[in-house]
Amino acid sequence: MDPDALAKAFVEHYYTTFDTNRSGLANLYQEGSMLSFEGQKIQGSQNIVAKLTTLPFQQCHHSITTVDCQPSGVNAGMLVFVSGNLQLAGEQHALKFSQMFHLIPTPQGSYYVLNDIFRLNYA
Amino acid sequence: MDPDALAKAFVEHYYTTFDTNRSGLANLYQEGSMLSFEGQKIQGSQNIVAKLTTLPFQQCHHSITTVDCQPSGVNAGMLVFVSGNLQLAGEQHALKFSQMFHLIPTPQGSYYVLNDIFRLNYA
Numbered sequence: 001m002d003p004d005a006l007a008k009a010f011v012e013h014y015y016t017t018f019d020t021n022r023s024g025l026a027n028l029y030q031e032g033s034m035l036s037f038e039g040q041k042i043q044g045s046q047n048i049v050a051k052l053t054t055l056p057f058q059q060c061h062h063s064i065t066t067v068d069c070q071p072s073g074v075n076a077g078m079l080v081f082v083s084g085n086l087q088l089a090g091e092q093h094a095l096k097f098s099q100m101f102h103l104i105p106t107p108q109g110s111y112y113v114l115n116d117i118f119r120l121n122y123a
Numbered sequence: 124m125d126p127d128a129l130a131k132a133f134v135e136h137y138y139t140t141f142d143t144n145r146s147g148l149a150n151l152y153q154e155g156s157m158l159s160f161e162g163q164k165i166q167g168s169q170n171i172v173a174k175l176t177t178l179p180f181q182q183c184h185h186s187i188t189t190v191d192c193q194p195s196g197v198n199a200g201m202l203v204f205v206s207g208n209l210q211l212a213g214e215q216h217a218l219k220f221s222q223m224f225h226l227i228p229t230p231q232g233s234y235y236v237l238n239d240i241f242r243l244n245y246a
Contacts, residue, residue, distance in 0.1 A: 036191045036204070065245075068159045070238045072225060074197040081159070081223055081240040096244055098221035100204055102195060115193045117204040121219055121244045122188075 007069035007080045010103065010111065015062040015084075022053045028113050036117040048116070059089035062097075078103045078111070086120075096121040130192035130203045133226065133234065138185040138207075145176045151236050159240040171239070182212035185220075201226045201234070209243075219244040 001009070017024045029035075029045035035052075036042075042051050064084040072079050080101040085094035102115035124132070140147045152158075152168035158175075159165075165174050187207040195202050203224040208217035225238035 032196065034193050036193060039189065039191065041193070066162065066242055068162065068240045068242065070157050070159060070164070070240065072195070072197075073155065073227070073237050074195075074200075077197075079202075079223070079225060079238050079240065081221075081242065083221065083242050083244060098204075098206065098242070098244065100202070100223045100240075102202060104196070114196050115202050117191045117193065117202065117223075119189055119191065119204065119206050119221070121206060121221065 003069050003071065003078060004067075006111075007078065008067055010080060010101070011064055011067050011082055014101075015064065018052070019059075019061050023049055025049055025052060029116075030112050030114075033113055034115055038119060057088045061087045063087070063094070072102060076105050077114070083121075126192050126194065126201060127190075129234075130190055130201065133203060133224070134187055134190050134205055137224075138187065141175070142182075142184050146172055148172055148175060152239075153235050153237075156236055157238055161242060180211045184210045186210070186217070195225060199228050200237070206244075 026045050026049040029048050031044050033045060034043050035048045037051060042048050062084055064082060066083045068081040070079045082099045084097060086097050087094040097120050099118045101113050103111040104114045105111055149168050149172040152171050154167050156168060157166050158171045160174060165171050185207055187205060189206045191204040193202045205222045207220060209220050210217045220243050222241045224236050226234040227237045228234055
């Protein structure tokens, strides 16, 4: 699969899982993974998913605007950079966000998220 | 220097150079470096700086809103994620942007930019 198609497939999978079954994201992180969520750093799959599943909203829907990817230069890793909109249930306006992922291949031929940085883009 | 301070120092240096002497950015890239600028991929220091110095505006000023950084997990590299505003000379409104850098240490004890992904955040 070419890198752009792989990045798009990852992004589709990530945000569909986020929007329908947030605890299912645990499979995408490992112990060394780090999430920076609005400036707060959280390490390890369990802690990251605990953060994501306890965000102060129940339902949300991500709409992706752009996906950029580049090889990360090491271990066939890949950098994926996303921009889009986040619609929370009950809120009138969508929030704009940007997020980047550093994906690392697993021995099983899949990828996991080593680095994840998320920011809302305040208007 | 701790990673957050290093990231902030890099960001300060990068955007000051961009705003005052864009061709000076050549020193920050190498042959293997890649820039994704609004979806266009450009490789190599010379090509990247040619792109940046021929953007369709002469003067600009970046104002940084957030800087996040994480160790990239390999070679003591570092991921730096920036959001901010870009004011072009003669334009009434600033443009919001997000940008990420993958910094790799050099044998000389400095860093160069291996990966650079830039996107405007359209309102």
